[in-house]
Amino acid sequence: MAGAADGSTVFMFGKHKGRSFQEVAQSEPSYCAWALKMESPSGALQDFVTFLGGARKEPREVKDGLQLPADAFFLCEMVADDQFVVRCEKQGGKEGTAFLPPHLWHAIGALPGAVQMNRSWAFPASSYEPVMARLEEMGKAEGVPWWVRKLLKAPREAQGLQEARLPDGLMPYQLEGVEFGLSRNGRVLLADDMGLGKTLQALALARQFPEWPVLVVCPSSLRWVWKEQAISWFSETLRPEEVQVIQKGSDQLCPKAQMWIISYNLLASDAKKGRFQRRPNGQPHGLVIADESHNIKDWSAARTKVLVPLLRQASRAVLLSGTPIRNAPDELHPQLCALMPELNLRIAEFRSRYCLQQLQNFGGRQVNRVVGSRCAAELNFLLTSTVMIRRLKQDVLSQLPSKRRQRIPLQVGDSKMKEISSSREAEGMGEGAPNLFQKIAQAKLPAVKEYISEVLDRVNEKIIIFAHHQNMMDEIAAVLSKQLSKGHSFVRIDGHTAQAKRPEMVQKFQEDCNCRIALLSITACGEGITLTAASLVIFAELYWVPGAVEQAEARAHRLGSSHSKVVVEFLVVPDSADERIYKRLEQKKQDTSHVLDGAPESMNVTLSQQTPRKRQVSPVIFPTVETKKKPRCDTPSPVDRVKAREVEDDRAKVQALLKAIQAGRKALGAG
Template sequence: MQTKAMSFYSSIDLLPAGPPKQFPSLQTHLIKFSLLLFYRCMIADEMGLGKTVQAIAVAYAFRKEWPLLVVVPSSLKYPWIEEMERWIPELQPGDINLVENKSHTMGISSSKVTVLGYGLLTTDARPLVEALTRQRFAVVVVDESHYLKSRNAARTKILVPLIQSAKRAILLTGTPALGRPEELFMQIDALYPKMFGTWTDYAKKHCNAHYKYFGRRRQWDCRGASNLDELHQRLSRIMIRRLKAEVLTQLPPKIRQRIPFDLPKEAAKEASASFAEWERLMKGMGSGVVATDNPFTQVMSLVTQMYKQTAIAKAGAVKDYIKMMLEAEQLKFLVFAHHLTMLQACTEAVIEAKAGYIRIDGSVPSSERIHLVNKFQSDPETRVAILSIQAAGQGLTLTAASHVVFAELYWNPGHIKQAEDRAHRIGQTTSVNVHYLIAKGTFDTVMWSMLNRKETVTGCTLNGRKEYLKADQGDKDKWEFLNFADAWTPGEMVLPLEGNEGSVKDDSTTRISS
C-alpha cells in the first residue's frame, strides 16, 4: 500500500500555482509524509509548526474528489477561510460555504468547500446532520480533533461517522491527548475503525481500566494509563508527530519560570480551611466511610470552589505583576486566565496603567477575534492581550509578544502548552518567557503537581519519553514583590471588553461555543 501511495504522490500536482509553491521545505516534507499514510492520518505536530497549511495542501491534492468538509472550533472559522483563500487562490467566493447556524443547510449541496464549527453539532441539529450526511464528503479535515475525546458527546457521535465514511480524512491537533490515553480512542476509531479493537479492549490495555468504588457506588474507571510504549508505537503508524525542538532549530527558546508568592493573611486562612475539608473528604473516600452515596461529586464541587477561591485570592498580586511588566517600555505580552473574575482583574490592571490592550474571552464573536489579533500583531501601542485559556488558547498567532503570563493554571497540560504556543511558533524572532504566577498554600500547588503527572503520561504516549512542565523558580525580587500585594475584591460590573460592545456575567467560568 505504501508503494501505491508513493506512486500516487509522484504523479499528483500537489500544490496550486501561486503562493502555495512557496511552502517552507519542512512543511513540504510533512505534506508528502501525510500522503504516504494511505490518505487517512492524524497530523499531530507540536503547536506552532503550521498544521493548517499542511492540511490545506493535502486536501488540495485530492481536489478532484471534493466536496471538502472542514470542521473547526467556532473561533477558528474565519482564520481557516482566510488561510484557504490565501493558499488556494483559484477558489471563488461562492466555492466556500460557511455554515452559520443549524438551519443554514442550503449551500451545503452546491459548494466545493463547507466550513462549520463544532458548536453546531448538537442533538437538536438533525436537519444539518442530514444535509451533511447526504452530501457524502469525500475529503474531511477536522481541526483540533481532541474535541472528539468524549465518546458520549453529541459532536463525537455526529462527526465520527462522517469521518469514517469519507475516502480521505485528516485530523489535526497539537495535543491528541490533553491528559489521558482514553482521550485518543475516538480519534483513532474515526480514522481506522477497530484498528485498536473495541473501546473495552483499548481501555483495558492502555487505560488501566478497572472497576473502582466511590463510596458505595461501583464505577468503571478508565482514567489511568498502561502499556504506553506499545501505544506510542501503534500510534506512529497513523500519526505524524514533529516537535519544534527537532525541526525548527532556528526557533528561539521558550523559557518557563514559576513565580511563587504568599497570599494576604485572610486569603491564606480561607485556603487552609478549604484544604482541611478536602483532606477530610479524601480520607473518607479512601477508607470507605462516607456521608453520602456520591462522595466523588462532593469532592469535585469542593475542588471547583477551591479553584475559583484561588483566582480571587491571588488577583491582587496578578494586578501588581501586570503593572510591573508594563513599566518596561515597548514590552508586549499575553496574559492567560480562566475565571471571569481573574479576567476582570487583569483588565482593571491594564486600564489603570493606561496601556493599550485587547481582550478575547467567550463573549467575543469569532468574526471579531481575527481583527483583535491583527491589532495586537501590528499596533505597537497595543501592548497586552488578555486571553481566556479556553477561548483564545488555540489557533491564534500572537508572535508580537515576547512574554506569556499565566494568571491561573488549567486542568491539563495540553491546554497550557497550546496557550504558551500562541507566541512560541513559526514567525517568532525572540525568546519567549513564560511566567506562571503560583500562590503558595492554594489550589495552585495541587494543579501544578497534577499538570506534571499528566504531562508524563502524554509525553510517553505521544513522544515516547517522559516529559515535565520544566519551570525554573523566577527571580527572587519578583516573588518577594508579590508578597506585599493587596487583596482584591471583584467588582459587580465586568469592565467593557476591547473590541466588544457586549457584556458578560461574572458567573465563574468562561465558555466558548465550540
C-alpha cells in the same frame, strides 16, 4: 453456543465466532483480562468467564522449576517494527514493574535474541511466538493484541506528491507532513505542537486529492479562520463565494460550494435531520477535516456519535490537534476509530491494554476508573506507524521565525458592526476615536469571549491576553474564573493595580506552573515587565498606536524567553471599522519603519523566512471548478506600476526627511 462450557466450546457469534474458548484464551490475553474484569457478565460471556476461572485454578505445568509469582505477570509490548520487549508487571492494575526473581530473569535472558534493556528484555519480532510460548510456561503472560499486530502489518497505497498543487512558502517540516498524509492515503492525525501551521498542512494535503468539495469541522470561533486561511493560500483556485460557513442550524449546504465549514455543535445538533452529514446530492462526504479533534474524545458526546461514522465513511479523513490526549489514552479510541475504518475495537479492549484501571466506589457501586496509562511506548509506536505525525517546536527550531503574527477573524452580528461602521467616528481617527473603540469593543465582546473560551480548552501553554477597555477586561476575567480548570489561576494587571503588587504578580506568572494566564492592559503593561513564560499573545482589542502594540507583545518576545517562538494573534472583525483600524495600524507601522529602518515592515511577520519555491499552478484543482491561468508578460501590470511609483515616492520622502535633518544639524552648528 455448542457443548459444555469447557475449552472445546465454540463462540457462535461476535468477533471470535468459530473459535474455541481454549484458542481465544491462549491467543487473546487482553480480551481475557477484560472479560475477567466485567462486573456482571451474562450469557456466552459468563460461560467464557467461568471457563477462564476454571482454567486459572488448574495446576500449571512447571518446567525447569521456573514459575512466576502469583501476584505478577509477563507483559509483551511492541516498540518497533522488528522489536518487542518483555517485562514483569504487578497484577490488579497496579502501576510499576514487579520484582522478577533472579533465576527467572536469567532464564528469559537466555532465550534466543534477548537483549537487556534496564528492567526488561528486548527480542526480535521474528521470535515473538516461541518467546510467548516459553513465557506462558513460566506464568501468566499478556501478549501483543491481535489488532495491534494486524494494524502494524496493514499494507499502504501511497499517492505521489503533486508539486504543482502545493502552495508557495511551505516549510520543510510542513512538506514532510503533507507527504506523510499522502503515504497514509489521506487518513492522518496531524498532532504538531501549537503554532506550527497544522491548518496549512491540512489544506495543502486536501488539495492533493480529487474528492472535493471538502467538509471542515472545527470549534465555532475557528470557522472564519479556516475560511480566511483557505482563500489566502489558494486564492488562484478558490473564490470566496465557494467557501460556505454554516452559521445556523437552518442553513443548507450550497451545492456550488467547494468548501463547507461547520462547528462541532451545529453538526451534533443536526444529528436527527442529517442535513449536514451528507453532500447536497445525498452522497457521503469524500474529504473531511476535523480541527481540534480532541473534541471527539468521549463516546457519550453527541458530536462524537455523529462525526466518527461520518469520518469512517469518507475517502479521506484529516484530524488536527496539538493535544489529542488531555487526560488518559482512552481518549484516542474514537479518533483512531474515525481514521481506521478497519478497526472494529471496543473501548473496553483499548482501555484494558493502554489504561491503568482501579475499582472505585461511584454512586454506591464499584466501577473501573482510569487512573493512568500503560504500554505507552507501544501506543506511541502504533500511532506513529499508522496515522500520526507529531513535531514539537524544538524539533523544527531552525525553520521557525522567532515571532509570528496572525490575524484571527471574528464573526459579529452584521447589524451591530454595520451601525458602527457607518457612524461618524468611523470616518476618521480624530476626536471620535476613543468612542469608536469603545463601540467596537462592546460589539465584538461575545465573539472574543467565545474565542478565548475555546483557546483555554485547546492550549496548555501560558498565555498573555491584552485588552484596553475595563469592560472587556472584566468580561474576560469572568471567563477565566469560570473556565480555568481546578488548581489553575490567572493574574490581572491594569491601571488600577498598585505598582507595589505588580512584581509579585509577574513573578507568579513566570514561576508558578499553575498560573496559566496574564490578563493585561495594553497601555498599563506595555513597558517595564517581563513575561517570557508565555508562548501565545492574544490582542482581544486593537490600539491605534503601532509602537504601543509592539511594546506590549515584547513582554513575551524578548531575551530570556524559554520558548523557541512566540505567536501573536490579533482578533479582528472582517469588513468592519475594526478591520479598517487594523489596516490603519498596518499603514502606520510601514511608515514609521520605513523612516527609522530604511524599509517598510508589515505588522504581519511572514511565516517563512526563506525564498518560496515558485510552481506552476495546476489548471484544474477541484473537479467541478474551472480555473484560468493568469497570462504572463514582461510588461508591468497597472498594479505593479502603482506599487513602483509608491516605492519611489517613499524613497523621495525619506531623502527629503534626511536632507531636512542634515539642514537642521547645520543650523544648530552655526548657532
